[in-house]
Amino acid sequence: MKKWNTINKSTRNNIITIGVIVVIYAVCQLMIAAGAMSNLMQGLLVPLCYYSILAISLNLTVGILGELSLGHAGFMCVGAFAGAFFSKSTQNGIGSSFVGFLIALLLGAIAAALFGALIGVVVLRLRGDYLAIVTLAFGEIIKNVINVLYIGLDGKGFHFSMKDSEALNLEENGTIIINGAKGITGTPKHTTFTIAALLLIAAYLIISNLIHSRSGRAIQAIRDNRIAAESVGIDITGFKLLAFTLSAAMAGVAGVLYSHNISTLVATPKNFGYNMSIMILVFVVLGGIGNIRGSIIAAVILTLLPEYLRFLQDYRMLIYAIVLIVIMIFNWNPTCIAWRKNHSLRDILHSLTGKNKKEA
Amino acid sequence: MKKLKKVVSLLVVTSMAVASLAACGTKASSGGDKFFIGGIGPVTGGAAIYGQSVKNAAELAVQEINDAGGINGVKIEFAFEDDEADGEKAVNAYNTLKDKGMKILMGTVTSGACASVIDKTKSDNMFQLTPSASSKDVLALGNVFQVCFSDPNQGIASADYIGSKGVASKVAVIYDSSDIYSSGIYEKFKAEAAGQNFEIVAAEAFTADSKTDFSVQLQKAKDAGAELVFLPIYYNEAALILTQAAALDYKPIFFGCDGLDGILTVENFDTTLAEGVMLLTPFAADATDEKTAAFVKAYKEKYSDTPNQFAADAYDAIYIIKAAIEKSGAKPSMSVSELGDALRGAMTQITVDGLTGAGMTWSETGEVNKAPRAVVIKDGSYVSAE
Known part of the structure; x- marks a missing residue:
């Protein structure tokens, strides 16, 4: 007990969060093995992980760096296509193996980070809401570019076109890898719950360690008071760029998980559009801006909710919206916060164990 | 005390999680009547x-x-x-x-x-x-x-029909490049058109993000002198295209596939504009059989x-x-x-x-x-x- 108290607070928090993830992971695996888990839930395990990664990576930009990004789905899209492109074009070789998947993950992260850095290097020098505007545009542009992008592979190597698949002039045995609006089909299904859960833990560790590092303190100083941070010699653009690029890279990893989870990858307004970016932002806002653990919880709840509301049939999305509003009020309304304080789980536990609050 | 608290809360969380997952558990009946x-x-x-x-x-x-x-x-x-x-x-x-x-x-x-x-x-x-x-x-x-x-068959059938019936000699295509259905038909239509006695004079694309204004595409088709505009798209966009073509005083033959079926039911659409629109569709609600x-x-x-x-x-x-x-x-x-x-x-x-x-x-x-x-x-x- 004493030892536990001597560990510093952030480490304790990390251990608790990771512990909970590991326990949930183990319970899920046990239930799958016992055949006690529904097909729907089994299918949702991987999406839950990559949505959580998306949520915590956006929280790095929005909560820790304090900049608004409205194009997070764009980075996910870049990562998804980069990873799937690699796996598909090497599917007869390394792409079909586990090592190939690791390379795909790495490539997805690098590609997304590259675009993040490209945008950040220009926009993060400015003050104000420019990042929101530019990322919004980026998300839309990348989706449209991919929809007209045709890449084929044959004996002579890669062929590119932005017109149609005929213009690729492929040899007879050539394969089209990215087929414009039809995207990439037949990506190997490499993503497993284990890998997704491991990557979620890794993403969580990276972000929480960053926050409590020297760089993290610098980033938060920029968020809290830019002028003060500048006056003590913090490299504003550099640290902003670091956080933003890291956030983009993680979104790229989530994208690779996404593209290797379902066999077709198409860039539609539904999966990589503006609405998706807002959805991720909603995870962050409802989970608490700057609260990494909260982001994961919000992502999990809000991904499960529409699926478990299916019994409402046509009213599903209507009720979903109402539930969002209710959660928002419950989380942030001062009266609700006061009520929660008076009726917290902790107090109930204490009253059960016969201890009063003050002793705790 | 703290330890107990942690243990209890962890247990509560875990049991809640298990309950929520299992609540919806496998109800799949193995037999069934x-x-x-x-x-x-x-x-x-x-x-x-x-x-x-x-x-x-x-x-x-x-x-x-x-x-x-x-x-x-x-x-x-x-x-x-x-x-x-x-x-x-x-x-x-x-x-x-x-x-x-x-x-x-x-x-x-x-x-x-x-x-x-x-x-x-x-x-x-x-x-x-x-x-x-x-x-x-x-x-x-x-x-x-x-x-x-399948989409390729629709593209081939459309090109065949236009060619063999001699419906037109100059054809323009307006299609949705971000849609699988539309681009799938267009690709085969284009390939098949090469062997037919008509010419594709304009092929203009739009995407799901820009499907409200078609005046640019229509103007290009008009300038190229297309007598027929092939629309391998769904009827909502087609209704807009017909309305905007009328505004441009452009009156070619419009030809579509099964996605065009339903165009007469679009709200606030002047159905007289659809007069003469041809479509390949396996089903027509007005059929008398x-x-x-x-x-x-x-x-x-x-x-x-x-x-x-x-x-x-x-x-x-x-x-x-x-x-x-x-x-x-x-x-x-x-x-x-x-x-x-x-x-x-x-x-x-x-x-x-x-x-x-x-x-x-x-x-x-x-x-x-x-x-x-x-x-x-x-x-x-x-x-x-x-």
Whole structure:
């Protein structure tokens, strides 16, 4: 007990969060093995992980760096296509193996980070809401570019076109890898719950360690008071760029998980559009801006909710919206916060164990 | 004390998690005395109208069959889940239906979502018949059958029709490059047009993000002197194109595929603009044959709406499944995989007369063989173009 108290607070928090993830992971695996888990839930395990990664990576930009990004789905899209492109074009070789998947993950992260850095290097020098505007545009542009992008592979190597698949002039045995609006089909299904859960833990560790590092303190100083941070010699653009690029890279990893989870990858307004970016932002806002653990919880709840509301049939999305509003009020309304304080789980536990609050 | 608190809270969290996961646990019945057919399609979002039509018509067909005593005396149970026309959601819908005990899949409605589900049905060896997913990608794994024409066939048939009937010599195409259906038809149309006696003078694309203003595309078609504009798109955009073409005083022949069916039902659309529009569609609600008339009447009575081609496809799909079950002698007690094998074997042997074609047969690859029909809009209704 004493030892536990001597560990510093952030480490304790990390251990608790990771512990909970590991326990949930183990319970899920046990239930799958016992055949006690529904097909729907089994299918949702991987999406839950990559949505959580998306949520915590956006929280790095929005909560820790304090900049608004409205194009997070764009980075996910870049990562998804980069990873799937690699796996598909090497599917007869390394792409079909586990090592190939690791390379795909790495490539997805690098590609997304590259675009993040490209945008950040220009926009993060400015003050104000420019990042929101530019990322919004980026998300839309990348989706449209991919929809007209045709890449084929044959004996002579890669062929590119932005017109149609005929213009690729492929040899007879050539394969089209990215087929414009039809995207990439037949990506190997490499993503497993284990890998997704491991990557979620890794993403969580990276972000929480960053926050409590020297760089993290610098980033938060920029968020809290830019002028003060500048006056003590913090490299504003550099640290902003670091956080933003890291956030983009993680979104790229989530994208690779996404593209290797379902066999077709198409860039539609539904999966990589503006609405998706807002959805991720909603995870962050409802989970608490700057609260990494909260982001994961919000992502999990809000991904499960529409699926478990299916019994409402046509009213599903209507009720979903109402539930969002209710959660928002419950989380942030001062009266609700006061009520929660008076009726917290902790107090109930204490009253059960016969201890009063003050002793705790 | 703190330790106890942590332990207790952890236990509470874990037990809550387990309870929530198991609450929805596997209710899948292993035997069952009904054929459980599941349907997947968008009933919310931008493509909702297609999913809703499929859902309505399938429920109508199921009700008819059940009222008539079922298939070999066995009733059908039908459930429909929403996929918002998205691949990821379609997989979720599929899993939900599996939990409910689905053994035969009638879906999905849209091509993109369907392509995500095919490898799930492949690994479960579940029988899948899609009413309206027309992309070639849907057939990639060889385990899916289609009720509608595949996109390439529609493109080829359209080019053939325009060429062989000498409808026009200069053709412009306006298509949605971000849509699988539209770009799939366009590609084959273009390839087939090379051997025909007409010329494509303009091929203009738009995307899902910019589908409200078509004046640029129309102006280009007009400047190129196109006598016919080929529209391999859905009717909502086509209605806008017709309206905007009229504003430009541009009056070519408009020619479309099955997606154009329903254009007369668009709200606030001046249907006189659609006069003379030609389309290749397997179904026209105004057809006078007994089958179609009965279907349209029943559909109108139940849903007070005119059925479109998606509804007809779904209605046929249920009857095709019925025919396949009868042919194979499948029993509801069979497992998903056994049913899959039995029905797939029967599919290539049956011939079905449906709303969307007489004497429909299926090849090993899952493509349907039926004759395309061209109709032209005259006095606000579809009449045969012959």
